[in-house]
Amino acid sequence: MTTNSAPLYYVPWTPEEPGWSTSQAGLHGADWLNGQPGQRLVLVHQKRDYLQHPMAQRVQNAIVAKRGSLTGWYGGPVLAPWPTREIVGDLADGLAGRAIALCVLPWGDDPLADAWLRARRAVSVVDGSVHPKADVALLDPVVEAAMEEMAGYVNPANALASGPEKAWAVHMLLKLHAEDYRWDVDQLCGWALGHGFTGAEEEQLRRYAVKVLEGSPFRPLPADPFSPGAVERWRSKGARS
Numbered sequence: 508m509t510t511n512s513a514p515l516y517y518v519p520w521t522p523e524e525p526g527w528s529t530s531q532a533g534l535h536g537a538d539w540l541n542g543q544p545g546q547r548l549v550l551v552h553q554k555r556d557y558l559q560h561p562m563a564q565r566v567q568n569a570i571v572a573k574r575g576s577l578t579g580w581y582g583g584p585v586l587a588p589w590p591t592r593e594i595v596g597d598l599a600d601g602l603a604g605r606a607i608a609l610c611v612l613p614w615g616d617d618p619l620a621d622a623w624l625r626a627r628r629a630v631s632v633v634d635g636s637v638h639p640k641a642d643v644a645l646l647d648p649v650v651e652a653a654m655e656e657m658a659g660y661v662n663p664a665n666a667l668a669s670g671p672e673k674a675w676a677v678h679m680l681l682k683l684h685a686e687d688y689r690w691d692v693d694q695l696c697g698w699a700l701g702h703g704f705t706g707a708e709e710e711q712l713r714r715y716a717v718k719v720l721e722g723s724p725f726r727p728l729p730a731d732p733f734s735p736g737a738v739e740r741w742r743s744k745g746a747r748s
Contacts, residue, residue: 512601513601513606513607513608513609515624516632517630518539518610520614520617529560533561533588534565536610537565541565541567545607546581546582547583548569548572548577548583548584548602548606549566549570549586549588550574550587550602551587552573552589553573566586582606582607585609587609588612589612590611595611595700595706596700599701599704610632611629618691618693618697620697622696623700623701624697625638625701626698628641629641646690647688647690648745649742650695650745652744653682653737654698654699656679656737656744661675663705666710667708667715676711676715677725677728692716692720
């Protein structure tokens, strides 16, 4: 797996700062988009919310579209104000490889978007700094080692939904859980999106991760594809990281 290479930027969510507001944050995003070459896109969940925001008057010569309705946009920079989980997945995919640069305006405390921004070492458009938590690990080192190994086996085209791809993901999580390793689901999925997993894979990984944490059984349980000693390998690699 390879991480989408489009540069990733963001506008920090810092309303506690004096004079800071959602309007000011939006204007920073608009100015970033206006400074980008190519066919500009504003990717929104609801057009009405965007059009009522001051940034809509600041943005110049851009297509405004909802996910799944990108007719007429052939590639270029993307501004994504207040993205949903599904839009974060689309952005992580680089919108099918058409995005040349991305900028996200998170809304409040969005744990998935925050984890993805950290994993991708997103850069603030306000001051050019890397995300302040980029060097804080999202996962236990052993869990991260397991994710890295699993990523080397799965075919992204199958979205972890069935066959060997599902088996790799499910058994990895079950093995970790049996050895008392745990994870924050949003941080697990954000790490995945930041390391080459697709939005469709994130959706399935989330389902499996929640199910394992809840102790729900998998019926039928796919055959275990891992060779013996998987957890020991992950522990050894995690200890070296």
